[in-house]
Structures are given as C-alpha cells and as structure tokens.
Amino acid sequence: MEGCEKIEISEDNVNMGAENIRPECFELLRVLGKGGYGKVFQVRKVVGAAAGKIFAMKVLKKAMIVRNAKDTAHTKAERNILEEVKHPFIVDLIYAFQTGGKLYLILEYLSGGELFMQLEREGIFMEDTACFYLAEISMALGHLHQKGIIYRDLKPENIMLNSHGHVKLTDFGLCKESIHDGTVTHTFCGTIEYMAPEILMRSGHNRAVDWWSLGALMYDMLTGAPPFTGENRKKTIDKILKCKLSLPPYLTQEARDLLKRTVFGLMFAWMATLSNKLLNYAETGAHPFFRHINWEDLLARKVEPPFKPILQSADDVSQFDSKFTSQTPVDSPDDSTLSESANQVFLGFTYVAPSVLDNIKEKFSYEPKIRSPRRIMDSPRTLPSPGWARSPLLPGLGPSVLQSPQEQAMDMSSVEQMDITSSSEASAPLPIRQPAGINQMKQQAYPVVAKRPEHLRMNL
Structure with missing residues (x-):
C-alpha cells in the first residue's frame, strides 16, 4: 500500500447525501403576504x-389543508408542478420540506413585487408595455400547456417581477395536471373576474380557460379594470355570461382583435364543444398584436422590460405592500399534530433543487434604474415618487397626451359594443419566432379611466 493517499473517514466525507433542510436553516426577515392557509416570508439562508x-x-398549515380533499390535492399538485416545470417566466422552487404540522416551499425571491402593484401605480399600461408582459406570460402558459397543465388563476396578483423587471408566474395552487387534447375537468376555481364562462357553467373546461384569463388580464391592463365586473359575485357572473363586451375607442385594431379572440371569442367555448380547430390560430402563428416581439430574444430575456424596479439591496421589499412588510415576521409554533394516516398524504414532499447554486444565476444589480416614461401623472392611482417624470410628448398626438381628467374622459357613446350572440372563432397567442428589425409599435393617447373595482384595488 506504499504510495497510496490516506484519507480519514468521517461523517464529513462519507454518506453526506442531500442537504438536510429545516426551518432553522432560514432567518425570517419580512412578511410578504398572508393567505387562508399560511404566510409568505422573505428569508435569508444561514x-x-x-x-x-x-x-x-x-x-402552509397541514391541519387547514387536510380538512378538504381538493385543497390537499391542489397543494400536492403545486409542489409537483413547481418541481417539474423550469421556465424563465415561472418561479423557481429551490427547496420543499415539512415538519409535523407545516409544509414549507422555498422559492426564489422576486424583488420586483406583483405586477398588480405596478398596474395600480400606472393606472393603465400603454399597448407596448402590455404587449411585453402579455408576451412573457403567454410563453409561460404555452409551456404549462405543453406539459398538460392548466393554470386557472391568472390575475395581476399572481404575476410577479424579478429584480430586472421580467415576469414570473407564481401560486400554482389551482393548477390541474394531465389535461391534454380532448381532456376536460370540472372544478369550480379561480378569481371570478378572470374566470372563463365554461368554469362558471361547470360544463367542463380545458386549457382554453387560460387564454380567456389572458384576455381579461389584457383588458385590465389597457382599460383599468377587468371586462366584466359587478357589485357582487352573482352580478359579475351574470355579466360574464350575458353582457356585451365594450371596447374603448382608443385601442388599436390589433388590440381589439386579440381581445375579441380571447375575452370575446372563448366565451363560446361553453356553448359548443371546444376542439383543436378553435385553437388553430395559436398553433399556426402569433397574433399581429405581438408582431414586434422577437420570441427567441424574449425567451432569453434579452428584451428590455418597460419597468425596472428601483432597489437599494438584494433584500429590498419596497415593491411589496407595506401592510405586510411592516409586520413582525413570526412563524408560529408548530404545535399541531396530525395522525399518521393524515401525514401519509404528504409523503415525498421534501425536495432540493438539483443544483441550488445554478438556480441563483442572476446577480443582483445595484445600479439605479430609470422607471418607465409611460406613467400617467393624472391617474387617480398614480403616486408621486422621486425619479418619475411626465411622459414626453408623443409624435403625431397634438400638444400633449397628458390632458386634464375632464378632457380625457372617455366618450362612452363611441365605445364599441359586441353582442355575445355573434359568432367568433377563438384563438390563443402561443408564441412563435417572428422576424426582427420591425419598427417600434406606434403610441396612442390613453384616457384617464375610472378606478378599479374596490375589491380589486390595493390600498397604496
């Protein structure tokens, strides 16, 4: 054995296995949000x-989840989907683990906050801004659909931005797996204002409901509210199923057509069996609304986002609601005990990303960023903030696009009304590569719109 290297055997170099992740591995920094089943914290791994x-x-509290079989199934599905799906515009799962009474998901921290916050600040988006976000979202949805997953809860609160301003879909608790061509599911779930008619009718739904929600989200971005809202849930549902779709006159033809094909077109999915034919448009080419998008560059995140958060540090929480971040972060004691049979449903929950360091690819940038110049200063949802300036005059639009609220008030008599009794072919804007080098999308003046419905607003 002469000349051989001698190595001392110890627990440090034998059978090390995967890292043992537990709550004590993390320091609580801030509260980011709360829900019916638990909290979301900003944490630092120590x-x-x-x-x-x-x-x-x-x-998540196990005792709350196991009360309902559907909640249990949704929680397990969320954990499995987050492990399976890796995409530039979908949040990354880093770890998953559990204690006797709680489930823990450790996700990448998205310091740009919710798109909802940005929409509240801006009031409405210009079409090129909306186009960027919708394009990134559509790529995420298309990826989920290719894997047989429908999302079912697309809304501004579930779309977050990373530190560079790129989109990340979060909250997969209402997703449904194994929904391929010809397969439908019947669960009533989602947020009413963004729910497709076939969900509301309980007639069976598939991936088409995500494109409806994308259209409702697009309408929200461009007008200041979802297309159908009422004083209560019942009135909102009645409007979705029976009312006309109003298209404001300031929308471009491309935007109007895409809205007709999503919000309006898919309204008929529950009236007639939805077939692959209705989705042909998605598979043969992207909609003209996205004509300026280079999909290859977009997927590589080479396209400059319209808004970059101004952040002072890697743990900056300025883009989150202060009613949460001002609270003392406390993970309440895990004193609940479940029976052995109840705990069996969470077997296999533990997860460690194949390479944690590979998941932390994007270095945080401390360089001050200039915010989007498309902010409408007279919007009732716009807050004065250092670094923001009035939008420069846009060519061909007269002396200023920043008129007074009275001058900008929409003439509803000229709003296009579309009756749901008309027929329309449905489509969905799945991304394909488009030729580069096309001129920038034309700008248009937007009116100041009425406030979003109270229950959809954030108290900024």
Missing part, C-alpha cells in the same frame, strides 16, 4: 449551500 442568499418562504 447555513449550508447558498448561505446568505435571499428567498421567499411559503408556509
């Missing part, structure tokens, strides 16, 4: 791989 990195920690 030991092991990626020590010092900032993450978001979603904590």
Whole structure:
C-alpha cells in the first residue's frame, strides 16, 4: 500500500447525501403576504449551500389543508408542478420540506413585487408595455400547456417581477395536471373576474380557460379594470355570461382583435364543444398584436422590460405592500399534530433543487434604474415618487397626451359594443419566432379611466 493517499473517514466525507433542510436553516426577515392557509416570508439562508442568499418562504398549515380533499390535492399538485416545470417566466422552487404540522416551499425571491402593484401605480399600461408582459406570460402558459397543465388563476396578483423587471408566474395552487387534447375537468376555481364562462357553467373546461384569463388580464391592463365586473359575485357572473363586451375607442385594431379572440371569442367555448380547430390560430402563428416581439430574444430575456424596479439591496421589499412588510415576521409554533394516516398524504414532499447554486444565476444589480416614461401623472392611482417624470410628448398626438381628467374622459357613446350572440372563432397567442428589425409599435393617447373595482384595488 506504499504510495497510496490516506484519507480519514468521517461523517464529513462519507454518506453526506442531500442537504438536510429545516426551518432553522432560514432567518425570517419580512412578511410578504398572508393567505387562508399560511404566510409568505422573505428569508435569508444561514447555513449550508447558498448561505446568505435571499428567498421567499411559503408556509402552509397541514391541519387547514387536510380538512378538504381538493385543497390537499391542489397543494400536492403545486409542489409537483413547481418541481417539474423550469421556465424563465415561472418561479423557481429551490427547496420543499415539512415538519409535523407545516409544509414549507422555498422559492426564489422576486424583488420586483406583483405586477398588480405596478398596474395600480400606472393606472393603465400603454399597448407596448402590455404587449411585453402579455408576451412573457403567454410563453409561460404555452409551456404549462405543453406539459398538460392548466393554470386557472391568472390575475395581476399572481404575476410577479424579478429584480430586472421580467415576469414570473407564481401560486400554482389551482393548477390541474394531465389535461391534454380532448381532456376536460370540472372544478369550480379561480378569481371570478378572470374566470372563463365554461368554469362558471361547470360544463367542463380545458386549457382554453387560460387564454380567456389572458384576455381579461389584457383588458385590465389597457382599460383599468377587468371586462366584466359587478357589485357582487352573482352580478359579475351574470355579466360574464350575458353582457356585451365594450371596447374603448382608443385601442388599436390589433388590440381589439386579440381581445375579441380571447375575452370575446372563448366565451363560446361553453356553448359548443371546444376542439383543436378553435385553437388553430395559436398553433399556426402569433397574433399581429405581438408582431414586434422577437420570441427567441424574449425567451432569453434579452428584451428590455418597460419597468425596472428601483432597489437599494438584494433584500429590498419596497415593491411589496407595506401592510405586510411592516409586520413582525413570526412563524408560529408548530404545535399541531396530525395522525399518521393524515401525514401519509404528504409523503415525498421534501425536495432540493438539483443544483441550488445554478438556480441563483442572476446577480443582483445595484445600479439605479430609470422607471418607465409611460406613467400617467393624472391617474387617480398614480403616486408621486422621486425619479418619475411626465411622459414626453408623443409624435403625431397634438400638444400633449397628458390632458386634464375632464378632457380625457372617455366618450362612452363611441365605445364599441359586441353582442355575445355573434359568432367568433377563438384563438390563443402561443408564441412563435417572428422576424426582427420591425419598427417600434406606434403610441396612442390613453384616457384617464375610472378606478378599479374596490375589491380589486390595493390600498397604496
């Protein structure tokens, strides 16, 4: 054995296995949000791989989840989908683990906050801004659909921005797996204002409901509210199923056509069996509304986002609602005990990303960023903030696009009304590569719109 290297055997170099992740591995920094089943915290990892990195920690109470079989199924589906799906515009799952009474999901921290916050600040988006966000979202939805997953909860609150301003879909608790061509499901779920008629009618739905929600989201971005809202849930549902779709006159032809094909077109999915034919448009080419998008560059995140968060540090929480971030972060004691049979449903929940360090690819930039010049200063939802300036005059639009609210008030008599009794072919804007080098999308003046419905607004 002469000349051989001698190595002392210890627990440090034998059978090390995967990192043992537990709540004590993380330091609680801030509360980012609360829900019926638990909280979301901003945390810092204090030991092991990626020590010092900032993450978001979603904590769910088992006792609340196991009360309902559907909630249990949705929680397990969320965990499985987050492990399976890796995409530039979908949040990354880093770890999953559990204690006797709680489930923990450790996700990448998205310091840009919710798109909802940005929409509240801007009031409405210009079409090129909306186009960017909708294009990134459509790529995420298309990826989910290719894997047989429907999302079913698309809304501004579930779309977050990373530190560079790119979209990330979050909250997969209402997703449904194994929905391929010809397969439908019947669960009533989602947020009413963004729910497709076939969900409301309980007539069976598939991936088409996500394109409806994308259209409702697009309408919200461009007008200041979803297309159908009422004083209560029943009135909102009645409007979705029976009312006309109003298209404001300031929308471009491309925007109007895409809205007709999503919000309006898919309204008929529950009246006639939805077939692949109705989705042909998605598979043969992207909609002209996206004609300026280079899909290859977009997927590589080479396209400059319209808004970049101004952040002071990697743990900056300025883009989150202060009613949460001002609270003391406390993960309540895990004193609940479930029976052994109840705990069996969470077997296999633990997960560690194949390479944690590979998941932390994007270095945080401390360079001050200039915010979007498309802010409408007279919007009732616009807050004065350092670094923001009035939008420069846009060519061909007269002396200013920043008229007074009275001058900008919409003439509803000229709004296009579309009756749902008309027929329309449905389509969905799945992304394909488009030729580069096309001129920038033309700008148009937007009116100041009425406030979003109270229950859809954030108290900024």
